[in-house]
Amino acid sequence: MSKLVYIAGVGHSGSTLLDIVTGTIPGVFSAGEMTYLPSRMSYRKFPCSCLSALSECRVWSKVVADVSKEVGFDVRQDPLRYRMALLQRQRWKTDLLQDICFTLQRAVFGYAMQRRPLGFIEGVWRRALNERIGNNWRIFDAICETCDVRYVVDSSKHIYRAKLLHSRRPADVYVLLLIRDLRGLAWSSIKRRRDPIRTVRKLVRQYNRILSTVRNMEGASFTPVKYERLCSDPIGERRRIAGFLGLDDPGSAIEIDPTKHHLTGGNPMRMKGRMDIRLDESWKENLTPDLRARVEKIASGLDDGWRELLAETYPE
Numbered sequence: 392m393s394k395l396v397y398i399a400g401v402g403h404s405g406s407t408l409l410d411i412v413t414g415t416i417p418g419v420f421s422a423g424e425m426t427y428l429p430s431r432m433s434y435r436k437f438p439c440s441c442l443s444a445l446s447e448c449r450v451w452s453k454v455v456a457d458v459s460k461e462v463g464f465d466v467r468q469d470p471l472r473y474r475m476a477l478l479q480r481q482r483w484k485t486d487l488l489q490d491i492c493f494t495l496q497r498a499v500f501g502y503a504m505q506r507r508p509l510g511f512i513e514g515v516w517r518r519a520l521n522e523r524i525g526n527n528w529r530i531f532d533a534i535c536e537t538c539d540v541r542y543v544v545d546s547s548k549h550i551y552r553a554k555l556l557h558s559r560r561p562a563d564v565y566v567l568l569l570i571r572d573l574r575g576l577a578w579s580s581i582k583r584r585r586d587p588i589r590t591v592r593k594l595v596r597q598y599n600r601i602l603s604t605v606r607n608m609e610g611a612s613f614t615p616v617k618y619e620r621l622c623s624d625p626i627g628e629r630r631r632i633a634g635f636l637g638l639d640d641p642g643s644a645i646e647i648d649p650t651k652h653h654l655t656g657g658n659p660m661r662m663k664g665r666m667d668i669r670l671d672e673s674w675k676e677n678l679t680p681d682l683r684a685r686v687e688k689i690a691s692g693l694d695d696g697w698r699e700l701l702a703e704t705y706p707e
């Protein structure tokens with residue numbers, strides 16, 4: 392039986408890096424964003440981080456062959472039939488209809504996940520959700536069997552995904568709550584030509600939702616990971632994460648080389664080969680004082696629980 396290390400967080404906050412760092416702990420497999428595995432497999436040439444096509448990677452070929460035997464159809468031939476995303480776009484006639492339907496679906500799902508007990512959601516989508524939750528766990532178990540590991544890292548980030556996977560096997564889920572300085576995220580959004588104020592407002596809501604959801608997951612094991620600390624002290628953070636998972640200290644050498652792992656998706660850094668980790672603090676020079684003050688004001692809307700959690704984890 393596998394154990395899942397789930398990275399919850401927001402986009403552009405270092406989840407691929409955390410996935411790889413965690414995957415350097417012996418006994419842990421770094422899998423990338425698992426929610427997209429079937430759709431990525433449906434593109435024949437979509438690359439695994441080992442640089443083989445996903446459909447030809449030795450690990451994923453074996454894993455997919457194993458689950459195909461269990462589900463009774465060839466997942467390689469028809470990956471989209473093997474649903475792992477808990478919300479999936481329906482194939483409608485037009486993109487607009489698809490988008491409207493998906494937005495509605497997401498809104499109802501989010502509302503139900505936040506305000507109602509899980510039973511309500513399961514009542515509505517019981518069959519679909521059960522199948523998808525089962526498909527995820529079947530893949531995690533097959534990875535552990537194939538690679539002789541006990542833990543699989545999934546950096547899909549969505550907290551509701553963690554909640555539903557946890558609802559099936561609560562004792563097997565460990566959540567890493569990845570959090571990055573909102574000023575760094577604001578600068579990152581400017582580089583992507585997004586409105587930093589709108590982005591930061593949205594991120595504060597997302598972070599608050601992550602914390603309230605994980606706190607409502609009964610008996611959940613979770614720990615925060617500060618992105619800045621991960622970059623400035625990857626070995627120390629890895630030691631702490633290993634301890635959180637109940638694993639031995641992996642030592643003081645670390646090699647970040649995504650090609651030695653099999654991440655299915657995530658930041659393009661996963662295709663770049665061996666790299667050094669460095670803390671990017673370019674926001675300090677680039678945010679104007681006015682924008683920085685506005686971002687800091689919005690950031691004060693972060694749930695106090697975050698500050699308490701980070702203070703407990705990183706006592707100064």
Ligand SMILES: [Zn+2]
Pocket residue numbers: 439440441442443448449450451652653654
């Ligand atoms: Zn691979």
